[in-house]
Amino acid sequence: MSSSLPDYAIEAQGLDKTYRAEGKGESKHALKSINLNVPRGSIFGLLGPNGAGKSTFINILAGMVMKTGGTAKIWGIDIDKDPRNARGAIGIVPQEISLDAFFSPREILGVQAGLYGVPKGERYTDGLLNLVGLMDKADAYSRTLSGGMKRRLMVAKAMVHSPPVLILDEPTAGVDIELRQGLWDAVRALNEKGVTIVLTTHYLKEAEELCDRIAIINHGEIVANKSKSDLLKQLDLKDMYVTFEKEIDNIPDALSAYNVEKIDDTQIRLSYHSNKTSVQEMLGLLSSAGLSIRDISTQESDLEDIFLSFTRNKAA
Numbered sequence: 001m002s003s004s005l006p007d008y009a010i011e012a013q014g015l016d017k018t019y020r021a022e023g024k025g026e027s028k029h030a031l032k033s034i035n036l037n038v039p040r041g042s043i044f045g046l047l048g049p050n051g052a053g054k055s056t057f058i059n060i061l062a063g064m065v066m067k068t069g070g071t072a073k074i075w076g077i078d079i080d081k082d083p084r085n086a087r088g089a090i091g092i093v094p095q096e097i098s099l100d101a102f103f104s105p106r107e108i109l110g111v112q113a114g115l116y117g118v119p120k121g122e123r124y125t126d127g128l129l130n131l132v133g134l135m136d137k138a139d140a141y142s143r144t145l146s147g148g149m150k151r152r153l154m155v156a157k158a159m160v161h162s163p164p165v166l167i168l169d170e171p172t173a174g175v176d177i178e179l180r181q182g183l184w185d186a187v188r189a190l191n192e193k194g195v196t197i198v199l200t201t202h203y204l205k206e207a208e209e210l211c212d213r214i215a216i217i218n219h220g221e222i223v224a225n226k227s228k229s230d231l232l233k234q235l236d237l238k239d240m241y242v243t244f245e246k247e248i249d250n251i252p253d254a255l256s257a258y259n260v261e262k263i264d265d266t267q268i269r270l271s272y273h274s275n276k277t278s279v280q281e282m283l284g285l286l287s288s289a290g291l292s293i294r295d296i297s298t299q300e301s302d303l304e305d306i307f308l309s310f311t312r313n314k315a316a
């Protein structure tokens, strides 16, 4: 391997997967020639609804699913040409937790390090346990750990061979909201040490909290791939529907600065950026124009809308 670091921790080109039909099942084109580069050092979120193809992508990188087309490199290493080293460059936390119930965290990490051929003198079990906040549980049966602790132990297990890339598939599935923070802390700490993080999720909030770059996948296609701030700028749009007591002839002049549309004789829709616009000011303008309001409702663009907007307009 050359000594220079790759620009991208992961590079997928034309990556394709069709699951072949078995028995009565239908074949499924789960990944449609996707191109996806994950910049080195980032916390990268692959966001998409259930069935979008997230796990398929991860499992191809992990060597657990055979791709049907395209190429993928991990840390600059082609997964076909050098599968051993490619796999050595990633740690994977799979969607399903699997831990030996009667092994302690310390034992589980020891076994995993053995599997990866990490010499005893180079193991950093305590460091890992500390990093994931499980030092005080180091010798407890793993079956006694909470869902959040188990997930953190899975993170430590994925890191025993010190890979430069960590991939987490739906890391907060089965983790209580209060316990997620501990998992995020561990992920952030690893990222600060230089580990590139890729995580999949179907929760926008989760991607929003943690990731600096977000790609959206839908029906096996990448429909957006942007920095978080660019994506959120797009998401920040809200609609407010205002219904008046009486019919209005025109859109009130007072609202000319806003993006307004007349829906019918008594209703208008205001589109606005929720973090730039004062709702109070908008409503104040309406009442000083002498309009009395009967009803107001707002609609946030949620993940579903974003998917729709991105799938309608593929150039976005």
Ligand code: ADP
Pocket: 019, 020, 028, 030, 048, 049, 050, 051, 052, 053, 054, 055, 056, 057
């Ligand atoms: P996600 O992780 O985004 O929920 P998956 O990658 O698990 O999505 O699945 C993508 C699509 O491929 C889904 O329609 C799923 O039903 C299908 N699929 C996944 N695994 C298999 C398999 N082993 N055989 C057939 N179809 C599969």
Ligand code: MG
Pocket: 054, 055, 056, 095, 169, 170
């Ligand atoms: Mg999945």
